[in-house]
């Protein structure tokens with residue numbers, strides 16, 4: 001009797017330039033997207049007197065800790081993860097709206113990770129930085145297939161805000177999870193979540209996803225950040241009291257971090273099938289049955305002050321993240337990723353400039 005072969009995960013697919021297909025008029029789309037986001041930021045800045053991020057404006061904690069790259073097999077030991085090493089990191093937790101809404105309007109959560117002291121060939125050889133950023137939100141799939149579709153929805157949103165007497169509030173309504181509002185194709189529950197009906201979960205208990213792919217050295221991957229410390233997993237049961245507490249999320253993060261350590265795993269999902277795990281259609285969920293997320297690094301945040309009211313607001317203004325800030329080995333790929341390059345650069349340059357002038 002023959003033994004059946006053991007269940008081996010399929011081999012990851014090496015990246016080929018032919019997998020990437022520029023959309024028609026993609027440069028024009030990228031330009032218009034950056035301008036539309038900028039227009040949103042400018043409207044908010046005039047209303048508010050400070051320039052905020054056009055999305056993910058409100059931070060609920062800025063944490064410092066370390067990222068420990070695990071010993072990995074060759075297909076995973078790529079780029080930043082090539083060697084088992086430890087790096088300093090900064091984490092910024094946020095919610096999606098483009099203004100400082102009260103947390104009673106509960107919206108999807110985001111996290112931005114900045115790995116510091118990173119060596120290697122840079123995406124932008126001129127930036128002179130040693131940073132690798134990863135940006136994630138707490139849902140596994142983007143929901144809009146490509147940049148053109150994303151832009152057409154965003155324009156509708158931006159046009160209505162121009163006519164609104166209280167532009168800022170309306171903008172945030174619209175940007176409460178841009179993708180679902182724009183596409184209007186998500187499930188009811190998804191739309192509800194993005195419009196302020198997100199369950200009152202603790203931001204530190206969530207699993208976060210990059211949603212769209214980037215190079216993982218020779219391969220292509222999406223990333224996730226998963227809480228693994230028992231005290232973080234315990235927070236999954238928590239439902240926060242959000243009514244009448246405008247900064248309830250920040251308070252929850254701050255009170256946890258004051259006394260407890262947080263440990264997360266950074267995981268990678270390698271592309272093994274370009275048809276079923278496409279890079280040019282961001283609306284397709286990459287199946288975890290085809291290729292599971294596997295741990296590549298451990299993120300540890302010791303107990304600390306997550307939000308110091310005297311220093312954090314200005315530190316937050318100066319901080320910026322972009323999927324395009326990092327190593328060539330982690331180049332963002334696919335239409336949504338490509339157009340983000342100009343949008344983030346334009347947005348952060350505008351808010352730095354505006355706020356510097358305002359002092």
Ligand code: HEM
Nearest residue numbers: 053054056092110111112135136137210211320343347348
């Ligand atoms: C075409 C698609 C997208 C566009 C145009 C876009 C645009 C932007 C812009 C302009 C900002 C503010 C940047 C700043 O002022 O510093 C931002 C922030 C952010 N975006 Fe996106 N985004 C897109 C897709 C995504 C996706 C797919 C994710 C993650 C799954 C994501 C996660 C975030 C996060 C976490 C932040 C906050 C970063 C921080 O903490 O500073 N975005 N986005």
